Amino acid sequence: MLRWLIxxxxxxxxxxxxxxxxxxxxxxxxALSADGLRRVFVADNLWGVAAVLWIGTGLLRAFGGLEKGAxxxxxxxxxxxxxxxxxxxxxxxxxxxxxxxRWRIALGRGASIDTSPALALxxxxxxxxxxxxxxxxxxxxxxxxxxx
Ligand code: HEM
Numbered sequence: 001m002l003r004w005l006i007x008x009x010x011x012x013x014x015x016x017x018x019x020x021x022x023x024x025x026x027x028x029x030x031a032l033s034a035d036g037l038r039r040v041f042v043a044d045n046l047w048g049v050a051a052v053l054w055i056g057t058g059l060l061r062a063f064g065g066l067e068k069g070a071x072x073x074x075x076x077x078x079x080x081x082x083x084x085x086x087x088x089x090x091x092x093x094x095x096x097x098x099x100x101x102r103w104r105i106a107l108g109r110g111a112s113i114d115t116s117p118a119l120a121l122x123x124x125x126x127x128x129x130x131x132x133x134x135x136x137x138x139x140x141x142x143x144x145x146x147x148x
Contacts, residue, residue, distance in 0.1 A: 003066045010057040014136065017050030021129045024096075028122035032115045037107070044100050051093075054086075078147050082138040089131050096121045 024043035030036050060066055062073045073079040099121060103113045141147060 006057045006060050006064075006066055009053055010061060013050045013053035013057070014132075016046060017054065018129060018132050020044075020046035020050055021125050021132065025122045025125035025129065028118045028125065032118060037103070041100070041104065044096070051090075072145075073142070076142055076145065076148055078138050078142045082135055082142060085131050085135045085138060089128050089135075092124050092128055092131075096124055 020043050024040060024047060027036060027039035027043055030039070032040070062079075063070045095117075099117055103115075106113045
């Protein structure tokens with residue numbers, strides 16, 4: 001039962017995360033009015049929720065004895081490829097995360113924000129969306145032991 005629930009949550013993070021990071025990209029390219037910024041922040045929040053779901057449920061599946069066991073995954077090079085791609089996504093996230101936190105704080109204080117990095121953040125979000133798609137290729141190969 002737990003195995004089924006955790007696997008479902010892990011998969012549901014995919015439409016949520018991919019949709020959110022794409023929506024963040026689109027919103028950052030649009031007019032950054034109060035409404036536009038609200039769209040950026042909502043998409044950013046959902047992207048954060050997806051990351052927590054992916055990592056939380058993924059670690060439980062791999063190391064919580066829910067699937068094939070830690071030994072299986074730690075011996076499959078595709079697992080390291082999947083984790084490597086995830087690490088790149090997380091490293092790329094440093095700039096959007098710190099910038100958007102600064103924007104949220106400034107707007108909360110009623111101060112103005114410098115939106116000049118918006119296009120760069122949109123490009124980063126686009127690259128992250130592409131990396132998520134690559135992770136799906138790795139995940140499905142991993143589940144089937146394709147490169148073992
Ligand atoms: C710490 C991060 C993660 C860990 C430890 C992890 C671990 C796992 C594990 C153990 C499975 C089950 C594989 C099996 O059936 O043997 C799985 C499946 C899957 N994961 Fe992850 N995962 C992580 C992040 C992600 C991310 C970021 C994505 C985004 C695309 C993702 C997409 C998938 C998909 C689509 C499957 C289903 C594969 C299939 O059944 O064909 N995972 N993951």
